[in-house]
Amino acid sequence: MSTDHLDGNAAAGALREIFTTDLTAATGTCASCGNVATVAQAVLYTNAPGLVGRCPGCEAVLFRLVRGPGRAWLDLRGVTCLEFALPDPS
Amino acid sequence: MATVSRGFFGRRRSGDPDLPPGQYLVTDFPVLSAGPTPRLRTEDWEFTITTETGEKHAWDWAALMALPAQTPTVDLHCVTKWSKLGTSWRGVSLDTLFEDVESAAEYALVHSYGGYTTNLPLQDLLDGQAWIAYEFEGEPLEPEHGGPARLLVPHLYLWKSAKWVRGIQLLHDDEPGFWETAGYHNYGDPWREQRYWGD
Numbered sequence: 067m068s069t070d071h072l073d074g075n076a077a078a079g080a081l082r083e084i085f086t087t088d089l090t091a092a093t094g095t096c097a098s099c100g101n102v103a104t105v106a107q108a109v110l111y112t113n114a115p116g117l118v119g120r121c122p123g124c125e126a127v128l129f130r131l132v133r134g135p136g137r138a139w140l141d142l143r144g145v146t147c148l149e150f151a152l153p154d155p156s
Numbered sequence: 157m158a159t160v161s162r163g164f165f166g167r168r169r170s171g172d173p174d175l176p177p178g179q180y181l182v183t184d185f186p187v188l189s190a191g192p193t194p195r196l197r198t199e200d201w202e203f204t205i206t207t208e209t210g211e212k213h214a215w216d217w218a219a220l221m222a223l224p225a226q227t228p229t230v231d232l233h234c235v236t237k238w239s240k241l242g243t244s245w246r247g248v249s250l251d252t253l254f255e256d257v258e259s260a261a262e263y264a265l266v267h268s269y270g271g272y273t274t275n276l277p278l279q280d281l282l283d284g285q286a287w288i289a290y291e292f293e294g295e296p297l298e299p300e301h302g303g304p305a306r307l308l309v310p311h312l313y314l315w316k317s318a319k320w321v322r323g324i325q326l327l328h329d330d331e332p333g334f335w336e337t338a339g340y341h342n343y344g345d346p347w348r349e350q351r352y353w354g355d
């Protein structure tokens with residue numbers, strides 16, 4: 067039996083560490099133009115069926131967040147990578 | 157000139173504010189926008205229908221104006237729960253624009269200036285159900301509401317009525333659009349309250 071991988075449950079701790087931080091402080095790279103900015107610097111459109119965050123450099127969509135009853139959807143395809151500042155484990 | 161009366165869809169008696177489930181009535185016209193409002197001059201405007209074989213049909217503003225117009229009066233239902241009843245528009249029926257388009261495709265992906273997209277079955281654009289609208293309440297359509305021209309497909313939630321419409325791409329396989337890929341329902345029938353995935 068192969069032991070070169072685990073299932074996704076093994077990532078729970080690492081993902082929880084990321085997704086409980088203040089995401090607006092994370093730094094993202096725009097998939098369209100490569101501009102690097104914090105999520106807080108995104109150009110945000112809120113008068114819409116969801117939240118739309120756009121690149122401050124090229125206006126491309128970075129993220130879409132839709133909140134429904136009991137559910138939410140986060141589309142981050144406009145961001146190639148997010149960088150988080152995290153304290154080192156003590 | 158064809159006029160589509162408020163009773164066209166046979167949903168209710170005239171004057172009876174029988175809203176789709178979960179909707180409330182507004183008298184203003186809220187502006188929803190997922191991005192910067194394109195400021196398009198009509199002389200730069202073009203609308204295309206591209207078939208699944210790549211055949212392109214194009215209209216500039218003068219060509220659109222030369223087509224027979226209709227003045228539908230329709231109800232608008234936004235997925236954010238407001239509805240506006242009895243709105244009057246002027247535009248060209250998609251039946252007119254599709255007259256010379258040969259296609260076996262079942263699906264349409266609508267593209268807007270500014271990059272917005274929305275998808276729907278091609279049959280929902282035909283048979284008197286959809287228009288390229290360029291006047292609202294007797295005035296040229298404001299950019300905030302999608303001017304110079306927007307898609308109007310009032311039997312579905314309003315996010316399907318793409319503002320600043322630029323073209324319709326016909327496809328054999330359905331391709332979900334801007335909101336349809338992010339949690340909103342693929343079809344969006346307000347009378348069946350199809351707001352989100354799985355509704």
Ligand SMILES: [Zn+2]
Nearest residue numbers: 096099121124
């Ligand atoms: Zn960018």
